[in-house]
Amino acid sequence: MILPDSKGHFGKFGGKYVPETLMAALADLEAAYKKYGVNKNFQAELDRYLRDYAGRPTPLYFAERLSEHYGAKIYLKREDLCHTGAHKINNTIGQALLAKRMNKTRIIAETGAGQHGVATATVAALFGMECHVYMGEEDTIRQAPNVLRMKLLGAEVIPVTSGSRTLKDAMNEAIRDWVTNVENTFYIIGSVAGPHPYPAMVRDFQMVIGKETKEQIQKQEGKNPDYIVACVGGGSNAIGIFYPFLNTKTILIGVEPAGFGLETGKHGAPLARGDVGVLHGSMSYVIQDEFGQIKEAHSISAGLDYPGVGPEHSYFKEKGLVEYVAVTDDEALRAFEFLSKKEGIISALESAHAIAYLERLAPKASGKVVVVNLSGRGDKDLETVAKILGVDS
Amino acid sequence: MSRIEHKFKELKARDKKALIPYITGGYPTLDACEKLIELFAANGADIVEIGIPYSDPLADGPTIQRASEAVLSSGVDVEDIFKMVANLRKKTDIPLVFMTYYNVIYCYGEKKFAEKAISIGIDGVIVPDLPPEEAASWCKVATVNSLDTIFLVAPTSDDERIEKIVSASSGFIYCVSLTGVTGARDNLPMELSSFMRRVRSQTDKPLAVGFGISSTEVAKKVSKLADGIIIGSALIDLIEDSGIEYDKIGKFIRDIKKTIGG
Numbered sequence: 001m002i003l004p005d006s007k008g009h010f011g012k013f014g015g016k017y018v019p020e021t022l023m024a025a026l027a028d029l030e031a032a033y034k035k036y037g038v039n040k041n042f043q044a045e046l047d048r049y050l051r052d053y054a055g056r057p058t059p060l061y062f063a064e065r066l067s068e069h070y071g072a073k074i075y076l077k078r079e080d081l082c083h084t085g086a087h088k089i090n091n092t093i094g095q096a097l098l099a100k101r102m103n104k105t106r107i108i109a110e111t112g113a114g115q116h117g118v119a120t121a122t123v124a125a126l127f128g129m130e131c132h133v134y135m136g137e138e139d140t141i142r143q144a145p146n147v148l149r150m151k152l153l154g155a156e157v158i159p160v161t162s163g164s165r166t167l168k169d170a171m172n173e174a175i176r177d178w179v180t181n182v183e184n185t186f187y188i189i190g191s192v193a194g195p196h197p198y199p200a201m202v203r204d205f206q207m208v209i210g211k212e213t214k215e216q217i218q219k220q221e222g223k224n225p226d227y228i229v230a231c232v233g234g235g236s237n238a239i240g241i242f243y244p245f246l247n248t249k250t251i252l253i254g255v256e257p258a259g260f261g262l263e264t265g266k267h268g269a270p271l272a273r274g275d276v277g278v279l280h281g282s283m284s285y286v287i288q289d290e291f292g293q294i295k296e297a298h299s300i301s302a303g304l305d306y307p308g309v310g311p312e313h314s315y316f317k318e319k320g321l322v323e324y325v326a327v328t329d330d331e332a333l334r335a336f337e338f339l340s341k342k343e344g345i346i347s348a349l350e351s352a353h354a355i356a357y358l359e360r361l362a363p364k365a366s367g368k369v370v371v372v373n374l375s376g377r378g379d380k381d382l383e384t385v386a387k388i389l390g391v392d393s
Numbered sequence: 394m395s396r397i398e399h400k401f402k403e404l405k406a407r408d409k410k411a412l413i414p415y416i417t418g419g420y421p422t423l424d425a426c427e428k429l430i431e432l433f434a435a436n437g438a439d440i441v442e443i444g445i446p447y448s449d450p451l452a453d454g455p456t457i458q459r460a461s462e463a464v465l466s467s468g469v470d471v472e473d474i475f476k477m478v479a480n481l482r483k484k485t486d487i488p489l490v491f492m493t494y495y496n497v498i499y500c501y502g503e504k505k506f507a508e509k510a511i512s513i514g515i516d517g518v519i520v521p522d523l524p525p526e527e528a529a530s531w532c533k534v535a536t537v538n539s540l541d542t543i544f545l546v547a548p549t550s551d552d553e554r555i556e557k558i559v560s561a562s563s564g565f566i567y568c569v570s571l572t573g574v575t576g577a578r579d580n581l582p583m584e585l586s587s588f589m590r591r592v593r594s595q596t597d598k599p600l601a602v603g604f605g606i607s608s609t610e611v612a613k614k615v616s617k618l619a620d621g622i623i624i625g626s627a628l629i630d631l632i633e634d635s636g637i638e639y640d641k642i643g644k645f646i647r648d649i650k651k652t653i654g655g
Binding site: 007015016017018019020021022023024025162163168172175176179180181182183275276277278279280281283286288290291292293294295 | 447448449450451452454458462465470471494495496497498499500501521522523524526527544545546547548549550551554558569572573574
């Protein structure tokens with residue numbers, strides 16, 4: 001059965017838990033996506049932008065020194081080489097093309113690390129649309145270079161000062177903007193989260209990662225990989241690379257941020273340590289107290305610092321289709337340094353979580369083919385990392 | 394007939410409109426909140442809407458967000474609010490309605506929440522992020538427990554949706570005056586009267602308008618289009634600004650009640 005069902009549910013997860021004002025807009029979006037998702041002109045235009053503008057296909061790089069170190073055949077799917085430096089652009093091009101067809105002139109987005117904000121500001125510039133990006137105040141500080149990029153691209157960056165001042169609150173504020181300006185505004189959600197049809201639509205736009213990987217690994221290894229590893233915040237890069245390999249023999253591993261450690265409660269790992277709840281329009285695993293109040297997440301990586309996760313990941317967890325693990329801030333930092341020195345690739349702190357898991361995977365993956373989704377590059381994180389590691393510039 | 398339906402029927406018979414003040418439960422403190430609700434009742438409120446704060450109130454503007462955050466950070470939880478309501482119910486017969494987000498109900502357990510609510514004297518529940526599409530199981534347990542399920546209808550709802558919403562609603566229908574979040578506004582949209590006509594053409598159930606009503610002038614205009622009006626943020630602003638001057642707040646309620654022909 002193809003999920004979600006007609007009401008946007010993945011089993012009990014997903015759905016549309018939103019104010020009534022948005023129900024009509026979600027129905028319009030769903031109708032437009034249904035129509036253009038299969039429309040040849042739309043797909044051709046999307047493919048052209050992905051190829052000529054975003055730089056797809058991205059390479060599947062055989063990481064020789066990493067492989068030697070770990071005793072497995074390790075490939076990196078180089079989403080960090082996409083235009084704007086992360087996989088996020090795959091989705092923003094798709095949604096902006098939809099917005100154009102729906103005659104929406106104003107774009108809004110939420111952003112954590114700023115990668116999705118930059119990717120949204122980029123397409124808004126490309127298509128000549130007005131753009132407003134909501135970003136938690138704390139994130140505007142720790143990801144300052146991305147704030148500057150968004151401004152240069154012509155977007156207005158609105159610092160959000162409510163709640164934990166991070167991604168969760170930015171998303172609340174974006175939804176409130178949408179409720180208010182629903183007539184002319186298209187909300188580009190950056191992950192496989194939010195109300196239906198976003199989780200399915202964003203997944204479909206990100207699936208290009210997995211489709212390419214499938215072809216590329218066939219060419220290089222003549223078979224599917226034994227393992228695919230990807231980090232999971234909201235979970236869009238993970239679902240994008242996992243999806244074409246669901247129900248194959250490939251073992252899919254999603255890596256959540258354990259922050260200071262799962263046992264400390266300071267983490268961003270709802271699949272490992274959360275409960276079922278409703279946040280940002282869908283039912284999924286969330287980090288919350290016994291009364292359903294959403295708790296602050298913690299991760300060194302702003303893009304993973306989110307107390308929720310895309311509803312389809314919750315479904316995968318329940319069905320045992322994907323294995324979910326968690327690595328700490330420290331492990332991610334070590335992997336960040338290690339990859340820089342071993343392969344000459346400075347990855348995003350988000351993606352460093354996936355790299356970090358190789359330490360634990362390697363002992364059981366000797367000689368196996370492992371693909372890691374390197375979802376983004378690390379320029380934005382240099383200051384954060386330098387502060388912690390005490391590296392002088 | 395529920396206490397809410399009875400109230401609207403009685404008002405209608407006297408050609409009067411319902412005044413429904415909203416307050417975030419536990420704001421500014423549990424004791425003050427209880428006193429304020431009694432004050433609302435004593436000064437002419439017909440129904441009182443009590444918010445159970447949620448950490449991520451998507452449908453609320455800055456005023457109610459601030460009140461919710463203040464209550465949550467003071468350590469008040471849903472059980473405390475239940476206790477406050479149970480106390481209150483010993484002192485007043487006024488219909489009481491909960492307003493809370495779905496995650497609060499879901500995590501408490503829909504059935505347990507409905508049973509608890511009715512046992513402490515709550516008459517209906519408004520859940521702004523629960524459209525009828527997602528509400529089948531909630532409606533079932535609410536109905537079994539004789540709790541009114543008050544759904545919201547918005548200016549963006551088309552006729553098909555309006556039909557679905559009014560048929561799922563009991564007690565009254567919460568008509569959202571504008572596309573936006575809660576919060577006092579100087580003016581309401583011109584289209585409000587045509588929107589209200591669209592809703593009225595599909596139901597005889599009582600219609601109450603909320604969101605944005607800030608003053609006696611706006612309240613007067615809106616009351617002509619509906620069976621009742623809901624005032625939330627403007628009241629919380631007043632509580633915030635006045636430092637809980639009960640006289641001032643009581644007068645505000647009386648004045649509004651008077652202008653809407655109460």
